[in-house]
Amino acid sequence: MNAWMTKMGTRRSMMGVTLLELMAVVLVVGVLGVIAIPSYRQYMMRAQRTDAKTALLRLQTNQERFYLANRTYSDDPTELGFDGGLSERGAYEITLDDVDATGYTATATPTAGGDFDMSADVQCTSFSLTADGVRTATGDDPDTCW
Numbered sequence: 790m791n792a793w794m795t796k797m798g799t800r801r802s803m804m805g806v807t808l809l810e811l812m813a814v815v816l817v818v819g820v821l822g823v824i825a826i827p828s829y830r831q832y833m834m835r836a837q838r839t840d841a842k843t844a845l846l847r848l849q850t851n852q853e854r855f856y857l858a859n860r861t862y863s864d865d866p867t868e869l870g871f872d873g874g875l876s877e878r879g880a881y882e883i884t885l886d887d888v889d890a891t892g893y894t895a896t897a898t899p900t901a902g903g904d905f906d907m908s909a910d911v912q913c914t915s916f917s918l919t920a921d922g923v924r925t926a927t928g929d930d931p932d933t934c935w
Contacts, residue, residue, distance in 0.1 A: 834907070837880065838907070838913055840878045840880050841881040841907075841916045842935065843876070844881060845897055851870050852895075860890065861890040862885075862888050862892065864893070866885060876903075879902055880899060880900065880904060880905050880906070881898060881903075881907065881916075882900045883896070884896050891920075892919060892920035893920050894919050895919075896915055897917075912930045913926050913927075913930070914927050914928040
């Protein structure tokens with residue numbers, strides 16, 4: 790009987806989780822969260838920048854079509870297929886500057902609203918594209934934007 794109780798007591802102590810083990814798991818999960826969440830946020834920012842780049846490249850194509858028909862470039866993003874002057878998913882405002890028969894500069898800047906908010910993106914605060922195909926960006930690290 791004594792041997793049976795000893796076996797039973799050993800099993801009972803092995804079935805639970807100690808507070809120390811639980812705190813170790815919480816610590817590991819916390820460290821992983823501290824590392825993974827900012828990395829994931831940066832990844833999502835880079836992925837969402839494609840909305841601006843795609844919009845500018847689509848605008849460039851539509852500008853060339855407009856130029857072929859009218860022998861000048863358009864200064865109206867709505868006329869070029871951008872409702873309200875916004876990118877497809879509404880995260881970037883598309884503006885046109887220095888528009889004439891010889892060229893233009895299109896700029897995509899983050900705007901609040903849309904499918905996602907890119908206004909917190911300090912690495913690439915705006916994207917620009919000229920009629921000659923020159924791509925530029927502004928922000929903390931503009932060389933990595935395009």
